[in-house]
Amino acid sequence: MKLRLATAAALALTLTACAPSTSTPGAAPSDGGARTGTLKVWLFDEPNRAPKEKVVNEAVAEFTAAHQGTKVDIAYIAVDTRSERFKGAFNDPASAPDVVEYGNTDLPEYAAAGGLADVGPAVTAWSEGADLSPDAKSSATYEGTLLGVPWYVGVRALYYRTDIFQELGLKVPTSIAELTTAARTVRAKKPELFGVAVGGKYTYAAMPFVWDAGGDITSLNSAQSRAGLKAYTDLIADDNCPPQQCADLTGGKTVDLFASGKAAMGILGNFNRAAVDAGAAKGKYAVVPLPGSKPGSIAPAFAGGNNLGIMKNSQRPALAADFLTLLAGKKYQSEMYDAMGNLPTLKSASAVVAAKDKFVEPFITTISNGTKFVPLDPGWGKIDASAVLPTMIEKVATGKSTVEQATDEAAKQVDAALTK
Amino acid sequence: MRRVLDALAVLIAAVVIFPIYWMVLAAIKPAGEIQSLHQRPWTLSPSLDAFRRVLAVNDFGRYLLNSLIVALVVVLISGLIAFLAAVALTRFHFRFRTTILVVFLIAQMVPVEALTIPLFFLVRDLGALNTLGSLMLVHTAFTLPFAIWMLRGFVAAVPDELDEAAQLDGASRLTVLWRILFPLIAPGLAATSVFSFIHAWNDFLFARTFIISATDRQTLPMALLVFFKPDENDWGAIMAASTLMTVPVLIFFLLVRRRLVSGLGGAVKD
Amino acid sequence: MRQRFTPLWLLLPAAVVLGGLFLYPMYQLGLISVLDFRQAQVSGGQPTRFVGLDNYVQLFTDPQFWSVLLATVGFAAACVVATLAVGAGLAVLLTRISRVPRLLLSLAAMAAWAVPAVSGSTVWMFLFDTDLGFVNQLLGTEGFNWMYDRYSAFALVGAVVVWSSFPFVMVTLYAGIEAISRSVLEAAALDGASTWRTFWQIMVPMLRPVLAVVVIQSIIWDFKIFTQIYVMTRGGGLAGQNLTLNVYAYQQAFASSEYGLGSAIGVVMMLILLAVTVLYLRTLRRSGEPL
Numbered sequence: 001m002k003l004r005l006a007t008a009a010a011l012a013l014t015l016t017a018c019a020p021s022t023s024t025p026g027a028a029p030s031d032g033g034a035r036t037g038t039l040k041v042w043l044f045d046e047p048n049r050a051p052k053e054k055v056v057n058e059a060v061a062e063f064t065a066a067h068q069g070t071k072v073d074i075a076y077i078a079v080d081t082r083s084e085r086f087k088g089a090f091n092d093p094a095s096a097p098d099v100v101e102y103g104n105t106d107l108p109e110y111a112a113a114g115g116l117a118d119v120g121p122a123v124t125a126w127s128e129g130a131d132l133s134p135d136a137k138s139s140a141t142y143e144g145t146l147l148g149v150p151w152y153v154g155v156r157a158l159y160y161r162t163d164i165f166q167e168l169g170l171k172v173p174t175s176i177a178e179l180t181t182a183a184r185t186v187r188a189k190k191p192e193l194f195g196v197a198v199g200g201k202y203t204y205a206a207m208p209f210v211w212d213a214g215g216d217i218t219s220l221n222s223a224q225s226r227a228g229l230k231a232y233t234d235l236i237a238d239d240n241c242p243p244q245q246c247a248d249l250t251g252g253k254t255v256d257l258f259a260s261g262k263a264a265m266g267i268l269g270n271f272n273r274a275a276v277d278a279g280a281a282k283g284k285y286a287v288v289p290l291p292g293s294k295p296g297s298i299a300p301a302f303a304g305g306n307n308l309g310i311m312k313n314s315q316r317p318a319l320a321a322d323f324l325t326l327l328a329g330k331k332y333q334s335e336m337y338d339a340m341g342n343l344p345t346l347k348s349a350s351a352v353v354a355a356k357d358k359f360v361e362p363f364i365t366t367i368s369n370g371t372k373f374v375p376l377d378p379g380w381g382k383i384d385a386s387a388v389l390p391t392m393i394e395k396v397a398t399g400k401s402t403v404e405q406a407t408d409e410a411a412k413q414v415d416a417a418l419t420k
Numbered sequence: 421m422r423r424v425l426d427a428l429a430v431l432i433a434a435v436v437i438f439p440i441y442w443m444v445l446a447a448i449k450p451a452g453e454i455q456s457l458h459q460r461p462w463t464l465s466p467s468l469d470a471f472r473r474v475l476a477v478n479d480f481g482r483y484l485l486n487s488l489i490v491a492l493v494v495v496l497i498s499g500l501i502a503f504l505a506a507v508a509l510t511r512f513h514f515r516f517r518t519t520i521l522v523v524f525l526i527a528q529m530v531p532v533e534a535l536t537i538p539l540f541f542l543v544r545d546l547g548a549l550n551t552l553g554s555l556m557l558v559h560t561a562f563t564l565p566f567a568i569w570m571l572r573g574f575v576a577a578v579p580d581e582l583d584e585a586a587q588l589d590g591a592s593r594l595t596v597l598w599r600i601l602f603p604l605i606a607p608g609l610a611a612t613s614v615f616s617f618i619h620a621w622n623d624f625l626f627a628r629t630f631i632i633s634a635t636d637r638q639t640l641p642m643a644l645l646v647f648f649k650p651d652e653n654d655w656g657a658i659m660a661a662s663t664l665m666t667v668p669v670l671i672f673f674l675l676v677r678r679r680l681v682s683g684l685g686g687a688v689k690d
Numbered sequence: 691m692r693q694r695f696t697p698l699w700l701l702l703p704a705a706v707v708l709g710g711l712f713l714y715p716m717y718q719l720g721l722i723s724v725l726d727f728r729q730a731q732v733s734g735g736q737p738t739r740f741v742g743l744d745n746y747v748q749l750f751t752d753p754q755f756w757s758v759l760l761a762t763v764g765f766a767a768a769c770v771v772a773t774l775a776v777g778a779g780l781a782v783l784l785t786r787i788s789r790v791p792r793l794l795l796s797l798a799a800m801a802a803w804a805v806p807a808v809s810g811s812t813v814w815m816f817l818f819d820t821d822l823g824f825v826n827q828l829l830g831t832e833g834f835n836w837m838y839d840r841y842s843a844f845a846l847v848g849a850v851v852v853w854s855s856f857p858f859v860m861v862t863l864y865a866g867i868e869a870i871s872r873s874v875l876e877a878a879a880l881d882g883a884s885t886w887r888t889f890w891q892i893m894v895p896m897l898r899p900v901l902a903v904v905v906i907q908s909i910i911w912d913f914k915i916f917t918q919i920y921v922m923t924r925g926g927g928l929a930g931q932n933l934t935l936n937v938y939a940y941q942q943a944f945a946s947s948e949y950g951l952g953s954a955i956g957v958v959m960m961l962i963l964l965a966v967t968v969l970y971l972r973t974l975r976r977s978g979e980p981l
Contacts, residue, residue, distance in 0.1 A: 040633065045646045050476075075635045078646045081628040087947065088632035090733040092544050095632035109947070113729045201924065244838050245820055248928045262821070278451075378730070385945035387925060394929035398838075422788065429783055429791040433798035436853065440801050442824065443813040459824045501703040508700035520701070522971075527712050528910050529963040530719070531936055533944050534956030537732065538718035539711065561711035564704060566907070573899060593696060622806045641806075655816055662809030669804040677800065680861065 032318030036069035039319055040097035042085070044306065045076035051339035058335070059327050070319065082106070090115040093313040098320040099327075101151065104139050104305050105374050105384070111142040112378035117310040120146040122321035128329050128346060136345045139373055140307045148307030149328045152342035155301040155371060156204060156290065157362045159258055159276065160265045163284045164190070172288055175295040176209065176231055179265070183240045186264040195240040197263035198232065199249025200394035205267040206232045207389075208299035211372045212292040217383075218375055218418070220392070221411040226403050229396065231293070236397040247397045258285075269304075270363045271341050287359070289366045303371035305345070343367070379417035388413045440666070447471065447660040454655045470656035474664060477643050479636065487640040488668065490552055491620040494559040495613045501560070502567035502612065503575075507601060509568070510575040511583075521572075524565040532562065536629050543630055550634040558626050563616040570615070574608030575601065610679035617672050622665075640665065723954040729947035745954035754930070755938070762913065762935040763962075765844055769851045769912040774905065776852055777859025782889060784864045796864075799857035807854065807917035814850045815922050840931040843923055847932065850918050855911065859904050866900040867893055902974055906967055913963055916940070935959055 046052055053076075060072045075097070077085050082102070089096040090113050102110060110116050123129040123146060136150040158179070160172065165182075168189055173179035183195025198205055209232040210216070215225025236246050241263075249257075258266030259279030267290060268276065276285065292299040308328050310320045326332065330352070333344035337353045343363060344350045354364050374380050383389070392410035395401040401409070446454055448466040453459075477483070509517060539558055548554040582604075583596045591599070624641040631637050644661040647654065673680070723745055730736040749755050780799070784792050802810075818825050820835045837843045870893065878888045894901070916936040919926070925941065926933040933941075935955070943952025 048473075075633065078642065080645050081624070081642065083945070083947075084628040085632055087729060087732070088540070088549070088629060090729070091540065092549050092632060095549055095634075097633065109729065113733045115733065200928065244835050245833060248835070248837055248924070250924065257821075260821075382942075382946035382948065386941045387930065391929045398928060400929055422786070425783060425787050426791040429787045429795045432780065432783075433791070433795040436795075436798040436802050439810070439813050439817060439853070440805060442817055443805075443809065446813075446816065454822070456822070459822065459827050461824065501707060504700040505704035508697035512697040514697055523713075524708075525906065525910075525967060526960065526964055527708065527716075529914075529960045529967070530712075530716060531914060531939065531956045531959055533936075533940060534719055534953050535715045536944075537722065537949050538715035542711070542715065557707075558711060561707050564708060565712075568704065569903065573903065618804070618806075622808075641808075655822075658812055659816075662806070662812060665809055666801075666805050669806070670801060673800045673804050677796075680800075 033314070033316040035067070035316070035319055037316060037319075038071040038073050039099065039316060039323055041072060041074045041099045041323065042077050042089075042097045043074060043101045044082070045078050046340070049076060052336070055332060055335045055339045056327070059323075059332050063323050063326055067319065067322065072323065079103075086110060086115065087113070089311065089313075096311045096313040098311060098314040098316055099324050100309050100311060101306050102148065102309060104148075104150065104303075104307050105380065107140065107142055107147060107307065108376050108378045109381040110309075111145075111147055115312055116147040117312045117314065117317060118145050119148060119310055119321065119324070122310075122325065123149060126325045128325070128348070131330070131346045131348050133345070133347060135303070135367075135371060139303060139305070140309075142376055148309035149324060150345040151306050151308045151328050152333065152336060153303050153305035153345055153367065153371075154269045154271045154343060155303060155363050155366050156208070156267050156269045157287050157301070157366055158196075158265060158290045159268045159272075159281075159285050159287050161261075161281060161284055162286050164193070164264045172286075173291055175291050175297070176212070176293045176299070178295075179291060180231075180235065180240075183235065183265060187240050190264075192262075194246070194257060194263040196235060196265035196267070197249070197254035197257040198235045198241050198246060198267070199251065199254050200236065200247040200397045201387075201390040202249060202251040202254055202267070203389045203393070204251060204302045204304065205254070206393055207302055207372070208267075208290055212297070212299035216372075217389070217414060219411070220414060221404075221407040226407050229393070229407060230403050233393060233396040233403070236393075243397050243399075247394050270343055270360060273341055273359065287362045289362050289369065298366060298369045300370055300372045301366045303367070303373055305343075375418060377418050379414075379419075382417040383414055386413070386417075388417075443659050443666075444663050446655055447663050449656065451656060470654075470660035471664075473654075473657045474644065474647060474660045477646070479638075480643065482636060483638050483640045483643045484668075486552060486637060487621060490555045490559065490639060491617050493556045494563060494620040495616045497556070498560045498563045498567050498616050499609050499613055502564055502571050503602065503605070503609065504597075505564075505568045506571035506575045507597065510572050511580075521569075524568055527565040532625060536625065539626075540629055549630055550632055550637060551630075552637055554630045555620070555623070555626055555639070558630075559616075559620040559623065563619050566615055567612040570612045571605065571608055574605040574611075578604045607679040610676040614673065614676060614680060618669060621669055719953050719956055722949055723957050725950050727950040727953070732947070732949065741950065745950045746958075748951060749954055749958065754933075758933045758935055758938045759962075761844075761933065765848065765934060766909070766912040766915070768844075769848050769855075769915070770905070770908045772848065772852045773855045773859055773908055773912070777856040777904070778863055780856065780860045781863035781867060782885075782893075784860070785867055796861065799860055802853055803857035805854065808921060810854050811850055811918045811921035814846070814853075818846060837923060837927060837932075840927070843927050843932050847915075847918050847922050850922065851912065851915060854918075855908065859908070862900055862904055863897065866897045870896050898974075902970075906970060909966055909970070910963060913959070913966075 043052070043056065056074060060074065063072060064070055083106075086100075086102070086106075090110075123132070132150065136153070137146065140146055140148040140150050158173070164186060165172070168185060170182050170185060171178070173182050179196065186193055186195040206229065207217070210225050210228035213224045213228030213231065215222055215228045219225055235241060236243050254263070254266050255268055255272045255275050257263040258268060259276045259281050261280035276282065289298040290301065291297065308324050310317055310324060314320050330344075330346050330349045333346055333349040334352045336342045337344055337349075343360065344353055350364055354360055374384075388410050392406045395406040396403050445461070445463060447470050448468065449463045450465055450467045450469070453463060509521065543549055543554045543557075546554075548557070578601060583600055586596050586600050587593075622641060624639070624645060627639045627642050631639070631642070644665060647657045647661045724740060724742055725731075726739040726741045726744075731738045780795065784795060817823055818836045820826065820833060826832050826834055836846050874892060874896075875888065878892050883891070914936050915934060919932060919934050919937050920940070923932040926937050936959070939952055939955040939959070942948065943955060
């Protein structure tokens with residue numbers, strides 16, 4: 001026994017001695033680095049990138065005019081491969097950019113990898129910094145450090161077909177119960193339609209039901225979470241959206257169903273407007289906040305969105321902060337709304353947008369009513385990647401498990417991922 | 421009987437080609453006909469809009485070129501190295517020969533995703549990140565084991581007497597290798613090159629791991645990936661991108677087709 | 691003397707490339723599989739830690755792993771058998787038809803071969819789409835979701851796998867049959883042997899070396915199927931019912947940077963494949979075919 005222990009220990013020693021190589025995080029210059037040279041910026045690519053590129057190019061022109069001797073090199077990276085690119089940048093400082101756009105749900109993973117710089121001082125020094133709402137700031141804060149400036153948010157609300165509601169004499173739902181009844185009525189009167197398009201893989205449509213009931217991702221098997229989940233999965237049924245067709249739907253597919261006129265209601269985001277307007281539903285719909293279970297209440301929405309951050313390895317952190325605050329400022333936030341429909345995070349900018357376009361009103365109401373977020377923990381990446389929540393919803397929706405079994409199982413996986 | 425079989429073959433060919441026809445068709449259909457509950461297997465108003473959307477990707481030509489360069493270099497280098505190794509493994513009998521063969525087999529069994537991390541560090545330490553060379557290097561390594569396995573059969577099919585006779589005539593080993601064996605197994609090389617080409621051409625796992633910041637060294641699959649978002653449901657653009665990805669491989673196939681068929685057959689010993 | 695050194699020189703380039711880019715990473719793979727190795731460790735944020743067999747224990751105690759393993763083996767076996775059957779059947783068919791149909795069929799097969807896996811999976815998905823799919827509209831089964839049932843989903847993905855991999859088998863075997871001298875086959879025909887008997891008793895034995903390559907390659911490729919499953923079932927199907935080992939490894943480990951666990955899955959996959967192949971090679975050797 002002793003011998004075996006010794007062997008194991010010796011083995012462990014050798015192993016650590018020749019462990020796979022890792023990176024040494026580079027030190028950022030403390031004086032803010034060079035004020036001239038090329039600033040490397042990564043932004044997310046979009047299938048229709050031209051409008052975004054136009055706004056960004058305008059910002060670059062303004063920046064280089066104000067900063068002599070600088071160049072801004074923008075690279076658009078595919079959302080699908082962002083994780084490899086970011087990991088690569090963390091692991092090879094030489095390849096790292098200075099300013100990056102990143103999804104707010106990716107924050108904990110990047111933070112744990114030690115790749116992002118503290119932008120707290122830069123935001124404090126920024127004239128528009130005070131205009132950021134505390135909600136927005138907290139979604140970019142990890143363990144007390146502000147690691148990015150929220151650039152835009154996206155929230156979901158209830159889209160409904162005004163023509164169908166009028167024809168069937170339905171009222172706009174103000175509670176989950178009314179929503180359910182309205183959906184069933186549509187399906188009963190017009191069997192070729194779905195009442196409300198919901199999907200088993202559409203986590204961000206399901207979570208508002210859970211949050212509204214008082215549950216959360218970290219307590220999936222609580223009575224509240226279960227009640228919320230049941231309210232959602234009850235909609236994936238023959239009297240609204242049959243499991244055969246809806247159990248495996250993604251969010252994008254429900255957009256498709258609503259846009260093509262196959263569903264009377266859908267839980268879609270402000271960013272889905274263009275897709276809906278390109279379909280048969282164009283001009284025949286309106287949007288209200290997704291109701292909660294209490295009549296007149298609003299279910300808390302998931303605050304998705306993207307932040308702008310500075311890489312820890314940046315050799316020009318001061319210059320990077322200047323560019324970041326320019327791009328995240330009121331002027332370009334409102335321009336980005338015009339170009340891409342991205343909701344601003346600065347209060348002043350969202351006031352501008354709301355005054356201009358009535359469409360955003362329900363979304364801004366939803367945001368001001370309070371939003372929720374996924375757990376700020378590097379373990380979230382694992383929960384997301386291994387599809388814990390969709391699997392839970394699908395198991396209930398297809399009758400493979402009861403709500404109790406499915407939530408117990410999911411809660412166990414969530415716990416395991418978060419405590420690691 | 422033969423007529424029936426001919427008809428059957430044509431029918432099967434039609435079924436096999438149908439998905440590809442559908443891909444090209446969807447790429448040239450106008451948007452309204454794709455999001456339709458009544459799909460027609462033809463279109464009366466073809467449009468190149470989808471192709472235009474895809475080709476609007478900045479630097480499309482450069483990415484295409486990058487992908488072609490990587491694939492062709494991999495085909496050449498891996499073919500050459502595999503040829504030499506295949507000769508060694510068939511013409512000579514030495515200790516560990518079988519072991520080496522089995523190692524080549526095992527090499528194909530490792531899930532490539534698992535190797536990305538060690539390879540990333542290796543490439544970084546070589547200072548080759550963000551270069552096309554890094555892609556050529558790993559794809560050569562990944563295509564080699566299979567290429568050697570395939571070529572072994574072809575080399576074995578060339579009778580030993582041929583090189584012995586040449587050697588008796590005073591030809592050096594090198595001459596035998598280049599002047600006699602190489603031309604004889606050219607069809608075999610064509611067959612293996614197809615695999616190497618497809619492998620290098622389709623990869624985006626390593627492209628996205630190694631090409632971190634150099635946008636001008638991207639390869640085509642990475643640039644087109646932005647359209648492969650089932651959630652966006654822009655089927656037209658997805659199909660147009662797929663068509664563009666397929667065409668170069670198809671051309672390569674047609675170029676080596678004759679040699680491919682005669683080549684693969686060469687693996688059978690008489 | 692020279693004779694002894696030549697094979698070494700010839701093998702040297704391959705050895706350098708594979709030693710550096712394969713054996714060394716494979717050694718690291720084994721190493722990482724006994725470490726706690728995540729993104730934080732890779733980028734140097736946290737020190738690596740030796741955890742012994744923890745990653746393997748975590749894997750083997752996960753009941754899902756076993757069901758995924760079972761599904762993978764079953765699915766891969768079905769794909770291998772179907773691919774070989776279709777490929778071999780069509781190869782024989784090719785030898786018995788006229789020139790033009792033969793050209794058409796082989797061109798069609800090569801086109802299917804040339805289509806990248808992502809594209810192939812996507813177009814099949816579109817063809818079988820619940821609402822927009824041509825197949826449902828053709829069959830009058832609008833609204834039927836092929837991905838809802840576990841087996842119909844596996845069957846559809848399997849069809850795509852066969853579609854993209856039978857051409858290799860077909861072309862290889864066809865070329866092999868063509869290489870068998872005509873006289874042998876004619877003699878068999880004169881003796882009155884049926885097609886079936888000629889196939890099993892003459893072609894199969896003569897084709898054994900080619901068959902060996904085709905079978906081993908099919909096993910290796912089909913066991914590692916990733917793209918088709920990942921794309922078509924959107925990452926493993928309804929409630930994970932269509933997960934295979936490679937996709938499972940990707941979800942559990944690589945997508946969330948759990949490299950230690952991922953490497954452990956990689957090692958296990960490699961060992962399973964190795965066992966299958968060695969078994970197959972044994973039977974080959976027993977039947978008198980040296981490697």
